[in-house]
Amino acid sequence: MEPSRWKRAAKGLLNNIKMSIPILAGVLLLIGLVNTLVPKEFFSKIFTGNRALDPLIGALFGSVAAGTPLTSYLIGGELLKTGISLAAVLAFIVSWVTVGTIQLPAESLMLGKKFALLRNGISLIMAIIIAVLTVLATGILG
Amino acid sequence: MKKIVQKIGANWLFLIAVVLVYLILGLWNLQLALAGLEVFLGLLKKILPVLGIVFLLIFVSNLFLNPKTVAKYLGTGAGTRGWPIAVIAGILSAGPIYMWYPLLGELKKKGMRDALIATFLYSRAVKIPLLPMMVYYFGLKLVVILTILMILFSVLNGLLVERLTTQN
Numbered sequence: 054m055e056p057s058r059w060k061r062a063a064k065g066l067l068n069n070i071k072m073s074i075p076i077l078a079g080v081l082l083l084i085g086l087v088n089t090l091v092p093k094e095f096f097s098k099i100f101t102g103n104r105a106l107d108p109l110i111g112a113l114f115g116s117v118a119a120g121t122p123l124t125s126y127l128i129g130g131e132l133l134k135t136g137i138s139l140a141a142v143l144a145f146i147v148s149w150v151t152v153g154t155i156q157l158p159a160e161s162l163m164l165g166k167k168f169a170l171l172r173n174g175i176s177l178i179m180a181i182i183i184a185v186l187t188v189l190a191t192g193i194l195g
Numbered sequence: 196m197k198k199i200v201q202k203i204g205a206n207w208l209f210l211i212a213v214v215l216v217y218l219i220l221g222l223w224n225l226q227l228a229l230a231g232l233e234v235f236l237g238l239l240k241k242i243l244p245v246l247g248i249v250f251l252l253i254f255v256s257n258l259f260l261n262p263k264t265v266a267k268y269l270g271t272g273a274g275t276r277g278w279p280i281a282v283i284a285g286i287l288s289a290g291p292i293y294m295w296y297p298l299l300g301e302l303k304k305k306g307m308r309d310a311l312i313a314t315f316l317y318s319r320a321v322k323i324p325l326l327p328m329m330v331y332y333f334g335l336k337l338v339v340i341l342t343i344l345m346i347l348f349s350v351l352n353g354l355l356v357e358r359l360t361t362q363n
Contacts, residue, residue: 062257065301069253073297075210077246080293082213085234086220089227121291122322130332143341150320151345151352156293158209163296164303164312165360172313172356179317179352183344190340 076159083155084119091118096128096145100137107141112180115148116173117155125149139191143184151176245290253298256305266306273308278350281311285318285349292319309360314353320345 099114100107115125129142152173153160160169200208221228269277288295299312321342329338 058258062254065257066250066254069297069301070250072204072206073300075204075206076296077293079210079213081235081238081242082210082217082231084238085231086213086216088234089231122320122325123328126325126328126332133332147320147341147345150322151317153292156296159293159296162205162209163300168309168312168356168360171359172316172352175352175355175359176317179348183341183348186344187337187341190344191337194336194340 073163076162080156080159087117087119087155093124093128097132097135097137100132100141102136104138104140107138108144108181108184111137111141111143111145111184112148112152112177115145115180116152116177118149119155122146122150140184140188143187144181147183148177148180151180242290242294245294249290249294249298253301256298256301260302260305262305265302269302269307269311271308273311277308277311278314278353281314281353282318282346282349285315286321286323286346288315288319292316295319308353308357310353310357312353313356314349317349317352318346320349 096114096118099110101110118125125146129146132142132145133139154173157169157173160173203211217228217231220231266272268280295316299307299315303309303312326338326342329341333341
């Protein structure tokens with residue numbers, strides 16, 4: 054392989070690093086901020102007990118939460134124990150992993166603003182649909 | 196304003212804005228700002244190995260992938276073969292979602308479809324190593340249904356995102 058190709062590849066990588074490092078650092082700092090300012094117990098207080106409204110609330114709060122998916126399972130498991138509906142908990146978990154409000158500036162800068170807004174918006178709606186469908190399918194299958 | 200963004204760069208402005216938020220928080224409550232920084236450092240330590248892999252993949256893609264190859268497998272001309280590639284790659288991809296933006300941005304420049312980028316990002320919701328934990332909390336039947344639905348919806352998500360991004 055000719056040396057110029059390696060040089061080109063290295064230059065491309067360097068440009069990418071220069072572009073992405075400040076964005077990634079910003080996202081990590083924001084996640085640190087949200088994790089510190091929003092205690093985990095907060096999530097159990099946001100649900101209303103309304104079975105129609107709670108999946109929407111779950112999806113909305115899942116979308117602004119940050120952290121590993123494992124944390125969402127732990128919170129989800131605890132929410133179920135306190136009587137929150139399964140659809141609300143599932144909407145919370147699905148939107149936690151598919152919607153990234155905190156990462157939105159980074160996604161916009163690297164993949165395009167329209168793409169990022171549409172992808173996250175559609176994913177938010179889908180989190181509710183998937184949650185409801187999962188509950189229905191689980192019920193039907195006994 | 197536009198000139199400032201162009202001169203400094205939107206990426207650096209974003210970081211500066213977040214640092215300013217920390218400074219303001221620190222002036223108000225230093226303990227909270229330090230706790231946030233501690234979480235930041237913990238996350239940084241955790242993601243560095245994944246970030247290394249991502250940058251290596253970017254280098255390899257720069258070396259071996261040209262727009263023609265990307266278009267062939269992940270572009271509009273890829274046909275149906277692009278979907279399983281995006282879904283499986285998404286499921287297998289490790290680390291947080293934002294680690295993959297630089298590589299996807301690079302592949303997008305080379306011709307990867309928006310639909311397949313969105314599908315990749317959505318199918319990342321299926322986390323194979325975490326499935327046992329999910330089963331523990333929610334039961335096997337529910338987890339199987341949820342996983343199948345998330346895979347199907349990842350394709351639907353891709354199709355919708357592409358349809359709407361191409362609309363004026």
